Amino acid sequence: MNYGVSMELMESNPMKKTILPRKKEDEKAPNFYSKPELQTFLDFTKTLDNYKYYAFFRLLAITGMRKSEALALYIDDVDLFNKSLTIGKTIAIDEFDNIILQTPKTKSSYRTISLDIETIKILEKWISILREDMFKLGFNTSHKEQLLFPNLSNNLYYPQVVNDWLDWIYKKANNDDLNLKAITPHGFRHTACSLMFESGATVNEVQKRLGHKDIKTAMNIYAHVTPQQAENTSEKLAQYLGF
Numbered sequence: 001m002n003y004g005v006s007m008e009l010m011e012s013n014p015m016k017k018t019i020l021p022r023k024k025e026d027e028k029a030p031n032f033y034s035k036p037e038l039q040t041f042l043d044f045t046k047t048l049d050n051y052k053y054y055a056f057f058r059l060l061a062i063t064g065m066r067k068s069e070a071l072a073l074y075i076d077d078v079d080l081f082n083k084s085l086t087i088g089k090t091i092a093i094d095e096f097d098n099i100i101l102q103t104p105k106t107k108s109s110y111r112t113i114s115l116d117i118e119t120i121k122i123l124e125k126w127i128s129i130l131r132e133d134m135f136k137l138g139f140n141t142s143h144k145e146q147l148l149f150p151n152l153s154n155n156l157y158y159p160q161v162v163n164d165w166l167d168w169i170y171k172k173a174n175n176d177d178l179n180l181k182a183i184t185p186h187g188f189r190h191t192a193c194s195l196m197f198e199s200g201a202t203v204n205e206v207q208k209r210l211g212h213k214d215i216k217t218a219m220n221i222y223a224h225v226t227p228q229q230a231e232n233t234s235e236k237l238a239q240y241l242g243f
Helices: 002-006 035-047 051-063 117-136 160-175 185-199 203-210 216-222 233-241
Strands: 084-087 090-093 099-102 111-114
Touching: 035 051, 035 160, 035 185, 035 233, 051 117, 051 160, 051 185, 111 203, 117 233, 160 185, 185 203, 185 233
Parallel strands: none
Antiparallel strands: 084 111, 090 099
């Protein structure tokens, strides 16, 4: 109708006089863990008969990676000596419903971030378990493009698998009468962001670590926590969590 007015086909837009009712905001449970909640989740996951789940979700919670970035990692992307992780790939589904590796959408998604000593130890243990399991299945894991979290065929997982892992963990927790709050895989990214602020990270540190294009997303979370001054994001976060 505005176009009709601009073309002089009508004198005014009657819809401008419409008064819309205010949209009621639905109260949703926060899609992230507090420090105690994260510790409870990881402690429980560690007891399960699958170390991959523990290593995977520990990595998400410490780094704030997207699940598609974590599933795209090679073992060689983890620098155990320098305690760092390089993120430069993501998985996607093509038009034929095949899983493919692709480059991130923005330059900010390319990043190398530091890892704390405990996470390095966990990844080192997982890599050892992975190599042994893959060897038993007849796969050579010594090549440079060996996935860090492959399926039993030593290929890429579909991204939905992470949601399935979480559903399985929460089901096991319910069977054990453990009051474990359920969040989505993306909730671990939100968790990392929130806890980094609480541990003293600056907005700029969080933005770079999470690979945000700008600070708007980080600031939306920053508004809900009380930040303190700090320098080393990874070590400070690990020391703050205490596990």
